[in-house]
Amino acid sequence: MLVTGKEILQDAHKKGYAVGAFNVNNMEIVQAIIQAAEETNSPVILQASQGGLKYAGVEYIAAMAKVAAEKAKVPVAIHLDHGTDFTQIVKCIRNGFTSVMIDGSKHPFEENIAVTKKVVEIAHAAGVSVEAELGKIGGTEDDITVDEKDATFTDPDEAEKFVKETGVDYLAIAIGTAHGPYKGEPKLDFDRLKTIKERLNMPLVLHGSSGVPEESIKKAVSLGINKINIDTDIRLAFNGAVRDFVKNNPDVYDPRKILGPAREAMKEVIKGKMTIFGSVDRA
Numbered sequence: 001m002l003v004t005g006k007e008i009l010q011d012a013h014k015k016g017y018a019v020g021a022f023n024v025n026n027m028e029i030v031q032a033i034i035q036a037a038e039e040t041n042s043p044v045i046l047q048a049s050q051g052g053l054k055y056a057g058v059e060y061i062a063a064m065a066k067v068a069a070e071k072a073k074v075p076v077a078i079h080l081d082h083g084t085d086f087t088q089i090v091k092c093i094r095n096g097f098t099s100v101m102i103d104g105s106k107h108p109f110e111e112n113i114a115v116t117k118k119v120v121e122i123a124h125a126a127g128v129s130v131e132a133e134l135g136k137i138g139g140t141e142d143d144i145t146v147d148e149k150d151a152t153f154t155d156p157d158e159a160e161k162f163v164k165e166t167g168v169d170y171l172a173i174a175i176g177t178a179h180g181p182y183k184g185e186p187k188l189d190f191d192r193l194k195t196i197k198e199r200l201n202m203p204l205v206l207h208g209s210s211g212v213p214e215e216s217i218k219k220a221v222s223l224g225i226n227k228i229n230i231d232t233d234i235r236l237a238f239n240g241a242v243r244d245f246v247k248n249n250p251d252v253y254d255p256r257k258i259l260g261p262a263r264e265a266m267k268e269v270i271k272g273k274m275t276i277f278g279s280v281d282r283a
């Protein structure tokens with residue numbers, strides 16, 4: 001059933017587990033996520049970046065996600081990932097998204113507060129939950145490339161002030177993760193996470209989670225991460241399955257036969273994530 005992001009993440013926060021937020025760009029990815037969620041009885045967040053909305057069209061993404069959520073036997077939220085454009089955010093709200101991220105992390109602190117407050121006001125008036133970001137998460141997101149040295153970690157004092165002044169429902173924090181594949185092994189600042197959780201006592205979001213070792217993810221969940229963003233690992237599963245299939249079946253040209261195995265491969269990867277995150281049988 002279709003629910004808000006807050007409904008899903010408040011439960012995760014209270015019970016100490018995390019829910020996967022998986023990026024969708026086409027029908028097969030939506031179906032893989034929902035099949036994985038129903039087979040493991042997990043709540044789940046379908047999310048689209050601005051790049052994904054540009055590729056498919058917000059109406060298509062919203063239509064697929066809404067029918068998926070309404071038919072699903074588990075709670076499903078529909079979330080805008082890394083929203084930076086106010087008009088785009090309102091368009092998603094008008095199209096039935098139940099959660100939106102305003103990523104003001106590239107602005108100075110006070111301006112991040114200002115833009116975030118504006119989105120919280122309109123989203124909450126429409127019954128939609130809000131995610132914001134404090135601290136810069138590395139890697140490329142929506143064409144904003146924040147390379148490692150600029151990626152600054154979230155300051156607990158600032159986080160406390162930020163949440164008090166904006167009223168956001170959940171906060172994306174920077175503790176050492178980055179979008180895209182990792183060159184070396186990411187070192188997460190668990191002490192910082194622990195401090196932020198104690199200060200904020202609210203759902204927290206981990207971006208750049210593909211490629212983070214399973215043990216680190218489990219430790220982050222135990223310390224208070226409740227929403228975990230995954231895109232790259234889905235892309236890799238899709239890519240591997242399609243390339244394998246076309247290599248072994250050079251004469252097959254039916255898109256259903258080429259994309260079907262990719263849907264299956266993505267589903268298996270996503271089920272694995274739900275097990276690690278602890279969302280299995282939480283629906």
Ligand SMILES: O=C(COP(=O)(O)O)N(O)CCCCOP(=O)(O)O
Nearest residue numbers: 051142180207208209210229231232
């Ligand atoms: O935190 C994450 C995922 O991190 P990951 O790359 O570790 O999976 N996300 O927020 C997904 C970001 C996707 C944006 O990419 P496009 O602009 O190309 O659509």
Ligand SMILES: [Ca+2]
Nearest residue numbers: 103105133137
């Ligand atoms: Ca950002």
Ligand code: NA
Nearest residue numbers: 178180208210
């Ligand atoms: Na990553």
Ligand SMILES: [Zn+2]
Nearest residue numbers: 141207208229
């Ligand atoms: Zn992200």
